[in-house]
Amino acid sequence: MASPKCYFLLALLATSLFINPALGDEPTQQLIDRICRQMEEYAFCNNTFNQHILGSADITALTHITIEQAVSNATNTHSFIVGLLKNQNDPAEKNALITCENAYRLVMGSFSQAAVYFFEKDYNSMLQSEKQAPRAQASCTTIFNAPPNPPNPVGDRNRQMRILIAMTIAAGNDLTSVSS
DSSP: OOOHHHHHHHHHHHHHHHOOOOSSOHHHHHHHHHHHTTSSOHHHHHHHHHHHOOSOOOHHHHHHHHHHHHHHHHHHHHHHHHHHHHTOOOHHHHHHHHHHHHHHHHHHHHHHHHHHHHHTTOHHHHHHHHTTHHHHHHHHHHTTTSTTOOOOTTHHHHHHHHHHHHHHHHHHHHHHHHHO
């Protein structure tokens, strides 16, 4: 029979799996919370930061994480859509996927440019580039809402991208207000 100490350690381990504070410090988690509480899914936002944080982070480091993740997600989603298009015979779905492919090409470009501005420390231009992404990304959602299109094969990817876009803009707004 396991000792009470063993049960305590198991309970502690289980708790730590569900509660994932920033690997940094309390001020870092407060910055993360300020951004993530503005998102439609706090847990997705918080997990994104905590999976990529390397210790204490300021708003500049958190903004960098959001841009990297947005570029990565947009690039992966664009590649996924291109793959779907290669095997698509249904004209309605093919048209919708072409709309999504174009949308994600714009989103990739928007965040690639935002990354350039970020590294140049031109945070206002970075933010303006990021603000171009929501409308482009939304077109990939709305095209599947109009008949006769089938269910959206990139629905979950759209949801993640929508949250990442909101995260980049929230972090960018915080960064521009600090650096002004």
